[in-house]
Amino acid sequence: MGLTDAAIARQLGMGHRTVQRRLQSLMVEVGAATRFQLGWHAACSGWLDEADSQIAPNRIENNAM
DSSP: OOOOHHHHHHHHTSOHHHHHHHHHHHHHHHTOSSHHHHHHHHHHTTOSOHHHHTHHHHHHHHHHO
């Protein structure tokens, strides 16, 4: 959604560095070099809520045309 690490930390009630470590760990787990790639993987793998995951398919369909 484009939130900063600090904003994510506030929403989740955890520390800024904890958010950074968890994101880095997820990136390593899926082999993502960027946070954008991690987001793409999350959307394609069904990690997101239904409302969030509807954003990616629309963009995929528009880019395929």
